[in-house]
Amino acid sequence: MAILVTGGLGFIGSHTVIELLSSGYEVVIADNLSNSEISVLDKLKKLSNKTIAFYEIDVTDKDKLELIFLNHEIDGxxxxxxxxxxxxxxxxxxxxxxxxxxSTISLAELASKYDVESFVFSSSATVYGDNVSPFKEDMPLLERTNPYGETKAMSERILSDYSKTEPTKKITLLRYFNPIGAHESGLIGEVPKGIPNNLMPYITQVASGKREKLFIFGNDYDTPDGTGVRDYIHVVDLARGHVAALKKAKQGINIYNLGTGIGVSVLELIHTFIEVNQVDIPYEIVERRPGDIAVSYADTSKAERELGFKTVKTVEDMVRDAWRFEKNLIK
Ligand SMILES: NC(=O)c1ccc[n+]([C@@H]2O[C@H](COP(=O)([O-])OP(=O)(O)OC[C@H]3O[C@@H](n4cnc5c(N)ncnc54)[C@H](O)[C@@H]3O)[C@@H](O)[C@H]2O)c1
Known part of the structure; x- marks a missing residue:
């Protein structure tokens, strides 16, 4: 069973490759290295002790992408x-x-042409817009506040329409909440290029001295301590969710939240990081960031019921593993 993993050298992709290999799948990676390093491939080989086929290609280039389907029997x-x-x-x-x-359209076209049984797509909790948490898969999606979120909602729509034309295929849309943490080995993790967009890599870069202080965007939200509340999920748990989706998805369209179901505020996350890792994180409260919502956490019951998926890692694990990875980077 060969699984094509696009973006497999990136943060979530690399952790998923490890979980796939340890579950017995053969893996083919396609990545154009626009936000990752080729050195991750060696780390994946070292961690798994397995061979991994790699193609440095742009997934929007359908002709080059097709080579993979000609060279390998792709099942998912x-x-x-x-x-x-x-x-x-x-x-x-x-x-x-x-x-x-x-990228989504090219892949769906080739999935159709080469009769690929399963297609799992990385969607995001941003498709819910400013709904009331916990977000549930059957909620009407509200307006997105940025083009990124719109691309996720549009890709969901494209794949749902594709599914209607090929109802025997298993199409799964996974709505991730906030993935953080890193592999326990400290070898792979999140390496943002430039200024980190997400909270955890910013925290680890402040902890390591790469950045002077952390900016917290707003402390006047309607939340217990005024800072934004998010559902942080350990990236290794998230990766396991993909294996569960491949194994358990049914024919037609399947939509699942992947989160812990627990809301954690920005301040809570920072203080857990400080306590667990015994490092200081200087921070400053600044204006709210446009487009941010107050609270976002998942209703996880559908993934639990239908995929048998439940997270096992705690926020303490997440901050410990993220810091171990950052320390390895600066060694
Ligand atoms: N990290 C998050 O917070 C988060 C949350 C929700 C959804 N997602 C989605 O999950 C997916 C993976 O996220 P990530 O955090 O691992 O990101 P990432 O940037 O670390 O990984 C994406 C990988 O895709 C590669 N890539 C990008 N465009 C490509 C193209 N046209 N052809 C080939 N390779 C290409 C990059 O080089 C990178 O290795 C993304 O689709 C992202 O939108 C991420």
Missing amino acids: IIHFAGYKAVGESVVNPLSYYYNNLM
Whole structure:
């Protein structure tokens, strides 16, 4: 069973490759290295002790992508490749629409042509917009506040329409909440290029002295301590969710939240990081960031019931593993 993992050298993709290999799947990675390093491939080989086929290609290039389907018997696709920085998507909307939509369309066309049984797509909790948490898969989706979120909602729509034309295929849309942490080995993790867009890599870079202090965007939200509340999920748990989705998804369209179901505030996360790792994180409260919502956490009951998926890692595990990885980077 060969699984094509697009974006397999990135943060979530690399952890998923490890889980797939340890579950007995053969893996083929396609990545154009736009937000990852080729050195991750060696780390994946070292961690798994297995061979991994790798193609340095742009997934929007359907002709090059087709080579993979000619060279390998692909039974499933997990599509991580895409741009993910919300702020950047506001500045460069066209490149976000092009990359995130054309990659999905090219892959779906080839999935159809080569009769690929399963297609798992990386969606995001942003598709819920400013709904009331806990977010449930059957809620009406509210307006997105940025082009990135829109590309996720549009890709969901494209794949849902594709599913109607090929109802025997298993199409799964996984709505991730906030993945953080790193592999226990400390070898793979999140390496943002430039200024981190997400909270955890910012925290670890402040802890390591790469950045002077952390900026907290708003402490006047309607939450217990005024800072935003999110559902942080350990990236290894998230990776396991993909294996569960491949194994358990049914024919037709399947939609699942992948989160812990627990809301944690920005301040709580910072203080847990400080306590567990015994490092200081200087921070400053600044204005709210446009487009941020107050509270976002998942209703996890559907993934638990239908995929048998439940997270096992705690917030303490997440902050410990994220810090171990950052310390290895600065060694
Ligand atoms: N990290 C999060 O907070 C989060 C939350 C929800 C959803 N997601 C989605 O999950 C997916 C993976 O996220 P991640 O955090 O691992 O991001 P990442 O940037 O670390 O990984 C994405 C990988 O895809 C590659 N890539 C991008 N465009 C490509 C293209 N056209 N062709 C080939 N490779 C390409 C990059 O080089 C990178 O290795 C993305 O689709 C992202 O939008 C991420």
